[in-house]
Amino acid sequence: MFLIRKFMPRDFKQVISIEEEAFRDHDKFLYMKLYEMNSEGFLVAEMDGVVVGFAVGMLISKFEGRIFSIAVDKKNRMQGVATSLIKELLNNFRKNGVIIVRLEVRKSNLIAQELYQKLGFNIVDTIHRYYYDGESALIMRKIIDR
Ligand SMILES: CC(C)(COP(=O)(O)OP(=O)(O)OC[C@H]1O[C@@H](n2cnc3c(N)ncnc32)[C@H](O)[C@@H]1OP(=O)(O)O)[C@@H](O)C(=O)NCCC(=O)NCCS
Structure with missing residues (x-):
């Protein structure tokens, strides 16, 4: 079993190691900044005292939220960890009056x-050559149920 809770500075090392395993274009300083700017939207999943996943969401305007990043360590995937992290971000967005949530995802992912589709997100647009290696991003969006 796992629990979802707010990120704490002592989780940093574990979050960065999941991030390095998950993404080609990782950037640990970015995550420090994200925490400083937006500690409320930084969640982790913990299993037996170990961080196994994280998600970062942020408000980009009064009514719009963005899911900036999510990853789960390879050993603990396909157990619903990412689903729970996103549901918690969506709950927090809802409480804050957010109506639309958006995210970007690699076309190949x-x-x-x-x-995201299972959680009610739809593809609404493509940004060509969005990533550093030239890959395009799909923009996905979800309207939050009130
Ligand atoms: C994408 C990621 C976060 C999913 O995490 P997870 O905890 O394994 O996801 P969940 O267990 O909540 O799975 C939810 C749904 O995602 C899909 N899914 C997850 N892993 C899958 C796999 N290996 N193959 C096919 N579908 C998969 C399924 O539809 C699954 O629903 P189901 O359990 O009813 O089959 C994880 O694979 C990861 O960290 N990937 C690398 C980083 C990344 O790509 N982040 C997203 C950037 S936009």
Whole structure:
């Protein structure tokens, strides 16, 4: 079993190691900044005292939220960790009056697209050459139920 809670500075090392495993274009200083700017939107999943996943969401305007990043360590995938992290971000957005949530996902990342689709996100646009390696991003969006 896992629990979802707010990120604490002592989780930093574990979050960065999940991030390094998950993304080609990782950037640990970015995560420090994200925490400083936005500690409320930084969540982790913990299993037996170990951080196994994280998600970062942020308000980008009064009514719009953005899911900036999410990853789960390889050993603990396909157990609903990402689903729970996103549901918690969506609950927090809802409490804050957010109406629309958006995110970007690599065109090739079919696993993440399926995850988001299951949670009610739809593809609304493409940004060509969005990532540093030239890959395009799909923009996905969800209207929050009140
Ligand atoms: C994408 C990611 C966060 C999913 O985490 P997870 O905890 O394994 O996801 P969940 O267990 O909540 O899975 C939810 C749904 O996603 C889809 N999914 C997850 N892993 C999958 C896989 N290996 N193959 C196919 N579909 C998969 C399924 O539809 C699944 O629903 P189901 O359990 O009913 O089959 C994880 O694979 C990861 O960290 N990937 C690398 C980082 C990344 O791509 N982040 C997203 C950037 S936009």
